[in-house]
Amino acid sequence: MKKHILYSIIILTLGLVSCKKFLDENNPNSINLGSYFKSQNDFDLAVNGAYAQLRGIYNNRSAWLMGEMRSDNAHYDYTPTDQAVATFSKWAIADFINDGSNIETPAKWDAAYNAISAANTILDHINDVDLAVTSKNQIIGEAKFIRALSYLELVRYFGGVPIYPRAPLSRNETYIARSSAQEVYDFIIADAKDAAEKLAPPSFPQTGRATRGSALTLLGDVYVTTKKYDLAEAVLKQVTQMNYGLMTTYPDVFQLANKNNKESIFEIQFNTGLSTPQANTGGNVYNYLPRMTSTTIITGVNTNTVTAPGGYNTPTQELISDYESGDQRLDATIAVAEGSFNVNDIFTATAVKSVVGYTPPSGKVGRPFAKKFLHAHTIANQTNDNLPIYRYAEVLLLLAESLNEQGGKSAQALPYLNQVRDRAFGAGKGTISTTDQNALRAIILHERRVELAFENKRWIDLVRTGNAITVMNAFGVSQKQRFSYLQAGTYNITQEKLLFPIPTSEIMLNDKLKQNPGY
Structure with a gap:
C-alpha cells in the first residue's frame, strides 16, 4: 500500500521541477524520483498509473462534450430554469459560443498533460534499473503509446501545443511556446513507430494493455489524419494480419462479459469489482x-x-x-x-x-x-463498461478510407467496408458496390458515423474530412428552426471554430502560449 501511495504522489505532483538542496542529509519524507525506481515492479506500478491517467481524458465530460455534442450527433435538453455557469458551459460547446474561459474544456488539456507527464517520468528513468530487454521494451512501448495517444487528443482539439519530450526540470523548461501542429504530429508518429517496434503483437484473450496492434492503429489513424494514405494503408494492413476480428453481432462488442474481446484494439479499463480506494468506474x-x-x-x-x-x-x-x-x-x-x-x-x-x-x-x-x-x-x-478507443471495425474503415483516397484503389476498399456492413445488415444485405471515389468517400464517412456513434469520433471526423463547416452550419440552421432558445450568434461555424481555444488559465500561467485565432 505504501508503494501505491508513493507512486500516486509522484504522478500527481508530476515531478516537474527540481529543488535546491537545503540539507546534505536526505529528507526521508521527500520523494526522489532518481531513487524511487529500484525494480521492474516499480516500473510496472508506474505504467499502471500512466494508464489510469487516460481515464481523465476519456471518462471526463470534455470527451463527449467536445467529441459528440460539438457535432451533429448530439444536443442537450434545454431547461430555462437552469442557467448555472456549469450548465451554460456545456451548452456553449454544442452551440459554438464557447471561449477560453469555458470551464469544461480545460479538463481535456489537463488530463492529457497528466498522462504525458506520467509517461515521461517512466521514460526519463527507464535506465535507472538494469532490466531484461523484453521487459524494458514493453515498458518503453506502453509509455510511448500513452504519450502519443495523449498528444493526439491535444493536437486534434487545440492544434499545436507545447511538446515535452521529457519531464521539464526548471521553470524555463516548463513554460514553453507551442509547437506547430505538424511538429506535434511528427512527435506522435515517432512515438507510435517506436512503440510498434517494441510492443508484442496481441495475444488472445487480451489483457487491455497496449500492443503492437494498438500502436500501429494509432499510427494509421495519424497517417489518415495527415493525408499520408499510402503509409496508412501499409500499417493498417499489418493490423489485419494480427488475428483481430469483428464480434458476431454489434451488441456483442459492448457486453460486459466481452471486455477486451477480439475486436478490441485498445480500450480504457474500468472495474467496479475492485474495493475502494482502487475501484474505478465509468458512469457517463x-x-x-x-x-x-x-x-x-x-x-x-x-x-x-x-x-x-x-x-x-x-x-x-x-x-x-x-x-x-x-x-x-x-x-x-x-x-x-x-x-x-x-x-x-x-x-x-x-x-x-x-x-x-x-x-x-x-x-x-x-x-x-x-x-x-x-x-x-x-x-x-x-x-x-470499458470505453473503446480503437476497435477493429475502425481499422477496417480507416483502411477503406486510405485506399479510396489514393485514387485508383477504390475497388480495393470495398471488402474492408463491406465486412463492417455485413455485420450490421447481415451477410450480403448491405453490400456497397460503387467504386466512384466521391460517392465512396461519403459512404465511408456515413459508415463511421453510425458504427462509431457516441465513441467521440464524429467531430474529429467532420474536421479532418473537411466537412465540419458545411455540415454544422446546415445543422445549425435546422437547430434554430427547431429550438427557439438558440440565439442568432449560435452555430456560426468558421475556420477558427474547428479548433477549441487554449484554456485561458493556461495562458495566464504561461505567457509564451498564444491563443488560437478567433478567440
Missing part, C-alpha cells in the same frame, strides 16, 4: 439520460438526473435518420425513454422502447438517449 451514461427525478425505469437504479445532471449527449434526429433501414446498430446504440413532462418541465419515464420506427402514443413523449454503454449495474454512475 447517466449524463446521457433525460433529466428526471428517478432513473429506475431505465437503469434499474434510482438516482436523480435533474440534480446530477442529465439531459446531455442526446441523440439528434439527424443521427437517428442517418441509419439505414435494417441497420442493427441503431437499436443497439439508441433507445427511447417514453413518458411525460410535468408543469416544472421535469420528465418522468414510464417505459423504455426501441427507437426503430418509434412513434409516441397519445399523451406520451419519447426522449431518445444513448444506450450503447448502459448495462446492468447496482450502483448509480458505476456501470463497469
